[in-house]
Amino acid sequence: MEKKKTVLFIVIILNLLIVISQIIFGIYAHSLALITDAVHNFQDVISLIIAFVAAIFMSKKPTERMTFGYLRSEAMAGFINSAFLIGAVVLIIISSIERLFYPQNVDSIYVIIVGFIAFVINALSAYFLGLHKHDKDDHEHEDLNIKAAYLHLLSDAGISLGVVAGGVLIYLFGIHWIDPFISILFSLYIFKETYPILKKTYLILMESVPPYIDPKELEGLIKKECKDIIEIHDLHVWALSSKDVYFTAHIVLSPSVTLEEFDEKITKISKILIEKGINHVTIQPETEKFKCSNIY
Structure with a gap:
């Protein structure tokens, strides 16, 4: 648990640096893609903070008032993370569709450089969290909190990669529609991966019988x-x-x-x-x- 908290704290700091740099260079380069990615990253910073707080509460022992301890904080954090991520994905798809019809001219060099840095940091952050997202006990129970945070970072890495690819193609060929197209593909993938977590955490919060038990x-x-x-x-x-x-x-x-x-x-x-x-x-x-x- 201590390792998970340390990793989450480092990832939060790295993602805050991404948000600040993307906003600054997004405004300078007139890049809506970078600013949108910064907003998405900032949302994930909030989700990571929720995950960090949940990891702290999960390690607390039961008390006279909290006889079950804080075990449900994992499901609550996983549900909030997944719900926010699905909401962000829907907004990104809507924005991407709009940009397919109304492309904008941007300074592609800044988009490529900042987008690539964001991709590297997000990919590394997702990798470090991915080392813990499959932590299971003898009955294959996953840490939903860490897995939800991992998917957030994976979505960031995918979108940042889409921004970079779009910047390269815009720079070389002037193909403006490729950036929102890639973002839509990644968004659909993340939605597919996130919905089961949203459903599973919702059922836990509703005290449903686990699906593997009859x-x-x-x-x-x-x-x-x-x-x-x-x-x-x-x-x-x-x-x-x-x-x-x-x-x-x-x-x-x-x-x-x-x-x-x-x-x-x-x-x-x-x-x-x-x-x-x-x-x-x-x-x-x-x-x-x-x-x-x-x-x-």
């Missing part, structure tokens, strides 16, 4: 493993982060089951759930005579 299947496996279970009700499965999946249920047991036997069954059930990617288990035992009514 509650009915879990119920069947538990009953098959533990023959003395009469009924399972009030079963809930949800995630607080990409790595923390919770399971709660009321289990109605045969009256003949002793406390020691129940402990043995809990151990078996926990092993089944761990194999399915669930790492926090709470089970309430009940007898058929005094079982709680299903509140849902």
Whole structure:
């Protein structure tokens, strides 16, 4: 976690330098492409700051008031990052379509130089974050916060490359439409990569059952493993982060089951759930005579 925070901090500083240089040279060279890229980079700086703050909160331990800790900050940051990125991509596509019909003359030399510097810094930043975006636990859970920030930087690198390519072609051949065309292609790619993260983080925030888990299947496996279970009700499965999946249920047991036997069954059930990617288990035992009514 400390390495992730250090990388995020360095990337934030580098991207701030990109924003400042692109605005200055964009105004000087009359380049709307550079200024637009600067705005997009600045938006990503804000997203990276959100990711940095989320990384800090994720490392905080639970307290008496925050008994779950700050685990959901990862999903919140990932959702905000992805939502902003999709919004930026839509605006870029709209602007690019407009520029296809109304191209502008710019000083292509400054566009090429500043755009290339921005591309290199963004590409390096994305690379360093990419070293951590696939960090997973035993159940293939990714860090959505880092992955969303990585995609932001990847989109910046792609757009900066489009600006450079457009500047080169404008300089050599006077082809003004190539710059917005490349931007549209990269924007569509980023949208395709970002939407699944937006959907996944939204489902986490809504406490949905993770898509790789089937509650009915879990119920069947538990009953098959533990023959003395009469009924399972009030079963809930949800995630607080990409790595923390919770399971709660009321289990109605045969009256003949002793406390020691129940402990043995809990151990078996926990092993089944761990194999399915669930790492926090709470089970309430009940007898058929005094079982709680299903509140849902």
